[in-house]
Amino acid sequence: MKIAIASGKGGTGKTTIATNLALTLANAGTNVQLLDCDVEEPNCHIFLKPEIESATPVTVPIPKVIEEKCTGCGICAEVCEFSAIAVVKKKVLIFSELCHGCGACSLFCPEDAFIEVPREVGAIEKGYADGITFTQGLLNIGELMSPAVISEVKKSAGDPDVLIIDSPPGTSCPVIEAVKDAEFILLVTEPTPFGLNDLKLAVGMAKALNLPFAVAINRSDIGDDAVAEYCRRENIEIFLEIPNDRRIAEAYSRGEMVVRELPEYLETFKTCWDRIRAFSEKETSSKPDSDGTAKEA
Amino acid sequence: MKEIVVISGKGGTGKTSIVASFAALAGKAILADCDVDAADLHLVLNPVIERREDFSGGKKASIIEENCIGCDRCIEECRFDAISYPDSGKADTPRVNHIFCEGCGVCFRVCPADAISFEPAVNGEWYVSSTMYGPMVHARLGMAEGNSGKLVSQIRQEARSIAEKENLDYIIVDGSPGVGCPVISSITGADLVLVITEPTLSGRHDLLRVAELTSFFRIPTIVCVNKWDLNADITGQIEQEAREHNVRPAGRVRYDTSVTGAQIAGTSIIAFADGDVSRDIRNLWNSVVTTLDGGAA
Numbered sequence: 141m142k143i144a145i146a147s148g149k150g151g152t153g154k155t156t157i158a159t160n161l162a163l164t165l166a167n168a169g170t171n172v173q174l175l176d177c178d179v180e181e182p183n184c185h186i187f188l189k190p191e192i193e194s195a196t197p198v199t200v201p202i203p204k205v206i207e208e209k210c211t212g213c214g215i216c217a218e219v220c221e222f223s224a225i226a227v228v229k230k231k232v233l234i235f236s237e238l239c240h241g242c243g244a245c246s247l248f249c250p251e252d253a254f255i256e257v258p259r260e261v262g263a264i265e266k267g268y269a270d271g272i273t274f275t276q277g278l279l280n281i282g283e284l285m286s287p288a289v290i291s292e293v294k295k296s297a298g299d300p301d302v303l304i305i306d307s308p309p310g311t312s313c314p315v316i317e318a319v320k321d322a323e324f325i326l327l328v329t330e331p332t333p334f335g336l337n338d339l340k341l342a343v344g345m346a347k348a349l350n351l352p353f354a355v356a357i358n359r360s361d362i363g364d365d366a367v368a369e370y371c372r373r374e375n376i377e378i379f380l381e382i383p384n385d386r387r388i389a390e391a392y393s394r395g396e397m398v399v400r401e402l403p404e405y406l407e408t409f410k411t412c413w414d415r416i417r418a419f420s421e422k423e424t425s426s427k428p429d430s431d432g433t434a435k436e437a
Numbered sequence: 438m439k440e441i442v443v444i445s446g447k448g449g450t451g452k453t454s455i456v457a458s459f460a461a462l463a464g465k466a467i468l469a470d471c472d473v474d475a476a477d478l479h480l481v482l483n484p485v486i487e488r489r490e491d492f493s494g495g496k497k498a499s500i501i502e503e504n505c506i507g508c509d510r511c512i513e514e515c516r517f518d519a520i521s522y523p524d525s526g527k528a529d530t531p532r533v534n535h536i537f538c539e540g541c542g543v544c545f546r547v548c549p550a551d552a553i554s555f556e557p558a559v560n561g562e563w564y565v566s567s568t569m570y571g572p573m574v575h576a577r578l579g580m581a582e583g584n585s586g587k588l589v590s591q592i593r594q595e596a597r598s599i600a601e602k603e604n605l606d607y608i609i610v611d612g613s614p615g616v617g618c619p620v621i622s623s624i625t626g627a628d629l630v631l632v633i634t635e636p637t638l639s640g641r642h643d644l645l646r647v648a649e650l651t652s653f654f655r656i657p658t659i660v661c662v663n664k665w666d667l668n669a670d671i672t673g674q675i676e677q678e679a680r681e682h683n684v685r686p687a688g689r690v691r692y693d694t695s696v697t698g699a700q701i702a703g704t705s706i707i708a709f710a711d712g713d714v715s716r717d718i719r720n721l722w723n724s725v726v727t728t729l730d731g732g733a734a
Contacts, residue, residue: 152448180617181643183643309615
């Protein structure tokens with residue numbers, strides 16, 4: 141079972157939920173893997189303190205010109221939709237940070253004058269902590285290609301009973317890369333106007349991707365009832381509510397796990413998991429195989 | 438005219454609430470909400486939209502079914518797995534999944550049958566509005582759309598041209614979390630970056646990555662620890678480390694429930710409550726102004 145923890149708004153508690161859910165499952169003897177796909181600001185490691193066993197660079201292919209073959213015709217610059225190539229005085233200039241790696245330049249070069257070389261944009265690190273198999277991605281500072289790093293993190297997925305994906309905030313390309321093949325998304329929010337506005341955006345994204353989802357409300361007593369009312373109106377289920385407990389905020393600030401410091405919350409996360417599992421069992425039994433799962437894992 | 442960009446690294450640290458208060462304090466200023474993934478500033482500044490423009494992040498491919506000869510060249514050359522047959526059988530023509538289409542145009546160019554159209558796609562809207570504190574430029578990115586960096590550039594450009602025309606003193610930019618594409622678009626060429634962080638190990642970790650980013654682009658940077666009194670020790674550590682990275686601590690804002698109260702009331706903290714937290718934000722703004730005008734960063 142592959143579940144993603146996502147949110148429109150940042151700082152709602154995705155990482156807290158992803159790590160504590162993983163530890164709750166691992167404590168119960170479940171084979172669980174956690175992927176930190178927030179590659180711009182990965183934070184799961186602060187809480188899990190995993191032993192990192194390997195680090196691998198993430199590269200994207202970028203074009204390189206074989207000068208002897210190039211005639212300076214300029215077709216490569218014409219077919220590049222990302223302005224990553226300019227041809228000035230018959231010389232090809234490549235702006236590699238802008239390259240999306242689509243391969244148009246080498247595909248359409250009439251002289252076959254391009255080769256592709258790897259360019260490092262980040263790294264993935266694999267490790268292990270308290271029964272949880274762990275991978276995180278780290279985008280190099282100044283790089284734009286978060287989705288390339290996220291995609292590498294996801295390739296490290298083994299075949300655990302439960303795979304938990306901690307996704308970046310927002311609703312655009314990095315988030316889509318992180319959640320697109322999940323079987324279920326837990327959308328984390330808080331009961332405030334910002335939380336509600338951004339939850340609506342995240343719901344729109346989940347619907348656009350045709351993925352089943354439910355909501356988690358963090359610090360559930362700090363604001364108003366608008367989020368709960370919205371969920372009721374839209375028939376969206378709320379699978380987890382975490383109160384605004386100062387002890388949680390303090391444990392978080394020190395990089396400690398909630399279920400370890402405050403074991404009374406183990407039951408909260410366990411209940412959330414039971415709901416996700418029950419929901420997914422209902423989904424799979426009511427849906428034919430060919431539907432919605434066109435992408436292979 | 439000076440431009441200040443407020444970012445955070447980690448999400449949910451209070452950027453937008455603080456920017457809304459800056460709007461109330463700044464006098465002749467324009468606001469730009471560049472957190473286009475999860476824009477929230479409009480919820481507290483209640484803008485009246487005066488002009489709206491479509492945003493096109495790039496082109497998207499579509500199959501023209503009646504021309505398609507089913508050669509599958511497009512599927513072979515698409516590196517983003519965006520083209521496939523809708524069902525397992527091969528009875529139909531392929532389809533382009535617009536969510537995964539990168540807009541590279543490779544399929545359009547390899548198609549031997551003129552069966553692919555490649556047109557600018559509208560994937561958002563941006564607005565020029567008026568608020569009680571001055572003009573504001575903001576946007577709405579379509580569900581599950583990419584290229585937020587380009588939209589951020591457009592918003593900043595528009596804000597700058599209005600600021601020049603109306604002879605305003607400040608451009609105040611609300612940025613997005615992370616260190617990737619939209620963040621880079623929002624800070625390049627700015628006069629000053631203010632990082633809002635929180636006294637947690639995650640906040641500290643993410644601040645250091647942001648500081649690395651702003652130093653990479655050589656933008657003077659200051660930091661404010663929001664809700665600093667939740668963990669005074671970590672606040673001290675963050676400020677110490679910030680100094681070591683040439684990021685000057687420019688103020689602290691205390692934890693106060695009236696911040697959430699203001700959000701629910703749909704107004705800025707300054708307008709909502711004239712208490713200690715408002716005083717903290719006033720001091721922070723004064724420090725920003727001194728830095729901008731005196732170059733003391």
